[in-house]
Amino acid sequence: MAKNKSILSEARQIERAVTLIGLGARMQVLERETDLSYERLLRLYKEVSGQSPSKGQLPFSTDWFMTWQPNIHASLFLNIHEYLNKSAALDEGDLIIKAYQLYLEHTTTQALEPLLSITRAWRLVKFLDTGMLTMTRCSGCGGHFVTHPHEIAKHYVCGLCNPPARAGKGKSAGGLTMQ
Ligand SMILES: [Zn+2]
Missing domain, CATH: 1.10.10 (Arc Repressor Mutant, subunit A)
Structure with missing residues (x-):
């Protein structure tokens, strides 16, 4: 049961990451809003968007x-x-x-x-x-x-x-x- 739950949870995490990538979110957002590892997010990012994520800091100023x-x-x-x-x-x-x-x-x-x-x-x-x-x-x-x-x-x-x-x-x- 616990296993099923974690697979479902992971599926939801991936779905969320894919949605965010599709909307153009930066890696920092994906890292904060999912539990997926940086490596997995990076692979997802390249697969979904067909390119590497842009580097650099998020805008910090208001x-x-x-x-x-x-x-x-x-x-x-x-x-x-x-x-x-x-x-x-x-x-x-x-x-x-x-x-x-x-x-x-x-x-x-x-x-x-x-x-x-x-x-x-x-x-x-x-x-x-x-x-x-x-x-x-x-x-x-x-x-x-x-x-x-x-x-x-x-x-x-x-x-x-x-x-x-x-x-x-x-x-x-x-x-x-x-x-
Ligand atoms: Zn007004």
């Missing part, structure tokens, strides 16, 4: 999430993530995958380039877990957006309500809207 369009995409992803977290019984790895797939669907139906990669989405969730980033309600539209902690909610205005001047009227984040 700055990217604070720039205008990325912030709106990151906020959209996190709103989906929060919604799923409340409504579906998924563990954290599956939650990120499902939320990211829904984010991709959303950008596809709106004919937008998905600015947020799966690796950045994963990093974003970790930044929230460790309190380096948070969600703040916009005083203009009432939507929830990614901000640094300690943002004064009373005065916070999001990038959709207050796009930078260079964005031009009616082109807010390429048509992305927040429900």
Whole structure:
């Protein structure tokens, strides 16, 4: 029985790794979200994507999430993530995958380039877990957006309500809207 269980568990781990690779995740994400060895992940990666994984560190800074369009995409992803977290019984790895797939669907139906990669989405969730980033309600539209902690909610205005001047009227984040 224990053996069967471990085979099933391993099958699930492989399935998760394959899904993540298909979404373009970096090796660091696969290592953190599965129990598979680095060697097995590397083989899977090459088999699924047909190439070697890119080397190098993950982006460590929170700055990217604070720039205008990325912030709106990151906020959209996190709103989906929060919604799923409340409504579906998924563990954290599956939650990120499902939320990211829904984010991709959303950008596809709106004919937008998905600015947020799966690796950045994963990093974003970790930044929230460790309190380096948070969600703040916009005083203009009432939507929830990614901000640094300690943002004064009373005065916070999001990038959709207050796009930078260079964005031009009616082109807010390429048509992305927040429900
Ligand atoms: Zn707003």
